[in-house]
Amino acid sequence: AQRVTQPEKLLSVFKGAPVELKCNYSYSGSPELFWYVQYSRQRLQLLLRHISRESIKGFTADLNKGETSFHLKKPFAQEEDSAMYYCALLNTGGFKTIFGAGTRLFVKA
Amino acid sequence: GAGVSQSPSNKVTEKGKDVELRCDPISGHTALYWYRQSLGQGLEFLIYFQGNSAPDKSGLPSDRFSAERTGGSVSTLTIQRTQQEDSAVYLCASSHFGNQETQYFGPGTRLLVL
Numbered sequence A: 001a002q003r004v005t006q007p008e009k010l011l012s013v014f015k016g017a018p019v020e021l022k023c024n025y026s027y028s029g030s031p032e033l034f035w036y037v038q039y040s041r042q043r044l045q046l047l048l049r050h051i052s053r054e055s056i057k058g059f060t061a062d063l064n065k066g067e068t069s070f071h072l073k074k075p076f077a078q079e080e081d082s083a084m085y086y087c088a089l090l091n092t093g094g095f096k097t098i099f100g101a102g103t104r105l106f107v108k109a
Numbered sequence B: 001g002a003g004v005s006q007s008p009s010n011k012v013t014e015k016g017k018d019v020e021l022r023c024d025p026i027s028g029h030t031a032l033y034w035y036r037q038s039l040g041q042g043l044e045f046l047i048y049f050q051g052n053s054a055p056d057k058s059g060l061p062s063d064r065f066s067a068e069r070t071g072g073s074v075s076t077l078t079i080q081r082t083q084q085e086d087s088a089v090y091l092c093a094s095s096h097f098g099n100q101e102t103q104y105f106g107p108g109t110r111l112l113v114l
Helices: none
Strands: A003-005 A010-014 A019-021 A024-026 A032-038 A045-049 A072-074 A083-090 A097-099 A103-108 B005-007 B010-013 B019-024 B031-037 B043-050 B053-056 B065-069 B075-079 B088-095 B109-113
Touching: A003 A083, A003 A097, A010 A019, A019 A103, A097 B043, B005 B088, B010 B019, B019 B088, B019 B109, B031 B075, B043 B065, B043 B075, B075 B088
Parallel strands: A010 A103, B010 B109
Antiparallel strands: A003 A024, A019 A072, A032 A045, A032 A083, A083 A097, A083 A103, B005 B019, B019 B075, B031 B043, B031 B088, B043 B053, B065 B075, B088 B109
16 A cells, blocks of 8 residues: 655754654655655645755755665754645555645754 | 635534535646644645545545546535534645645635534
8 A cells, every 4th residue: 555654743853953844655656756845824735756866945855766765864953944745645646645644843942 | 926715714503414515726837635633633644636636535534525626627525424423623825737746725614514
């Protein structure tokens, strides 16, 4: 079964500290993985996708097929990073996006 | 340009009543998606439209849920005989066909069934 697991509901770090939001997936094929973010009182929006191998707002995520993980990382957290983060999987050639339950990141001053 | 819009933003209804939720996608986006976000849960995929057709309706929780899309634009999600467990935020998203990885989300409709 296709599944996305985000084990942490809440992650609290101090400003300037490294942050890692964990994501594990279950999928038999080659999925496309994404991170979406929802800031307070804003819409859900795409943060980054693994095929782009890009860094957005200082965040990066590497797809590890061996560990079936797609953890989101940032070396120095900022207060404005506080938001809800969702890991998501899109089946290859498909249209159904499966989301994890989300992790709320709180960056303390 | 204008983003995805949804109406109403909030809806309170009594158990057993029918409700209609509306989604206006971004102009030119042929793909449209409905999701449900229950408290403490992730986004649950409900249905996808390509144009006016819905290739996969398996995500709809029960036969009380239905959706349609007309003119390749506006979509309506209808919940009949609402139950308290239907209370959730219903999100709509749209994208260009073939670019499902970049979905643009609406603000959602918060439904409360009393």
